[in-house]
Amino acid sequence: MNGRRISARERWAGRIILTLLVLFTLLPFVGMLSAALQPAGSSPTGLTVPNPMHWENFVTAFRTAQLPQLMTSSALLVVMVVPAALVVATLAAYGLAVLRVPGGVIAMGLLLIGLTIPFEGLIWPLYYMMRTYGLLNTRPAIALPLIALYMPFGVIWMRAHFAGVPNELNEAAALDGAGSWAMLRRVHLPLARPALSTLAVLFSLWTWNQFIIALVMMDDPLKRTVAGALGAFQGQYGQDIVLMSAAALLVMLPTIVVFVVFQKQFVAALLQGSVKG
Template sequence: MISRAERSANYAILALFAVFALAPIGTVLVTALGPDDASNGGGIANFARAFGAGHFGTYLRMSLLVSVFVVTVSAVLSILSGFALGTMRFRGSTVLFYVFLLGIMMPSEAIVVPLYFDLRALGLTDTFWAVALPQVAQSVAFGTFWMRAFFRTSSRTLVEAARLDGAAPRTILWRVLVPVARPAVTTLVVLTFMWTWNEFLIPLVMVTAEGLRTAPLGLAFFQGQHTQGFTLLAAGAVIVATPVVALYLFLQRQFIAGMLGGAVRE
């Protein structure tokens, strides 16, 4: 049993780490609400000025389209591949799984240049697909690893009962296992959305048109226009970060449940 002193020490350490993590966020938010260097205004008006001056409407729309596409496609593919590698035994399954692991370990910086020339040869550079498809491949690699770990430890009783009832593998997956895997899928969705939304290198290399820039890339160009004052830049940073924070707050319970479930299984 944990003593009162140990519990107090744990809370103190957690509070210290919370302050350490939240202090930069608070600084950016206070700066974004402060007086503008040019107009001496402040408050919510800073966000409106930054939104208009930085063309964040276009960038946010592009980021949202890319993120929704990547999350949807990679989640479906990850569930299918995780189910196959986690519940079935077939020739080459182990080798195939290690290929997916290689995709997790390979950094974007190592493949972005040859990937650019491959996509240029296909006529896909400076298009939506040049931004979305590489991120689908990266997300499926992790998603397969994540969902395989869940399906390998899923309830065998449910699966065997469904098989005895004559259910096909497709029915077992979508009607038996996926509803039980909701926390794991939610965690995968949140992580994939966060990684896709924050991706900077691939959009930077693959596109040049302003209408195809994502929000982080647009923020970098906006930073180049405001090198002297930080008020509007901080407001732009808050605008770019808000969708990820909102999604996490909305799905935090299932996200934490999925993370804890994965930690217990691993």
């Protein structure tokens, strides 16, 4: 492989740019943390370090926003949505990329169109559909639309992985007498672990933070998602920037932790197949 060596100046320039991007990304969170530690009811101005720091604001926000109930509700929806969405997306992508099912090109075109349609544009059709089926105010009314809405991205993501698997592996498995299902279990699924784990994390985060569908389909605020905590909290403390900042940080904390824990899987999935021997 012919390539130019990166000079020390280019390495330092890259590090400086990355550092600036990290600082730019973290700045809003630092501002929210600064505001959350101010005295409750005050009006924070700029980035300041309060003395003393009012950590009790997080306790107040945690209780008032009823986060334990909302986190439990979000966790139940994640359990309902993510496994089903992974199975359907994986099977559909396997059929399109490996089995080459008839009409695959048309299906891919429809999936690409689906990527361009925002969730908000489908809310009312989904609402009337769930009402017709008698599912309103139940968790399936939230879970089923989410599974369907995740399919365009999920199928295209997994198809890209399956299409990158060398065809020689499929031929070798076929020579050993493996059928379509055996080939999926023994060859493709073990190789798809980085892609599947990344997709599972993305689906989990999207479900955890889903707001608009949960708001429309469910009347009981405590059976919605954790993102609904801010809506319920704003009704009582809408003018209290301090407590609103504390509640927002608490809502974001689980997603930040999940991303930090699974960042290696993200990198592995994005780099998988980028270098082939």
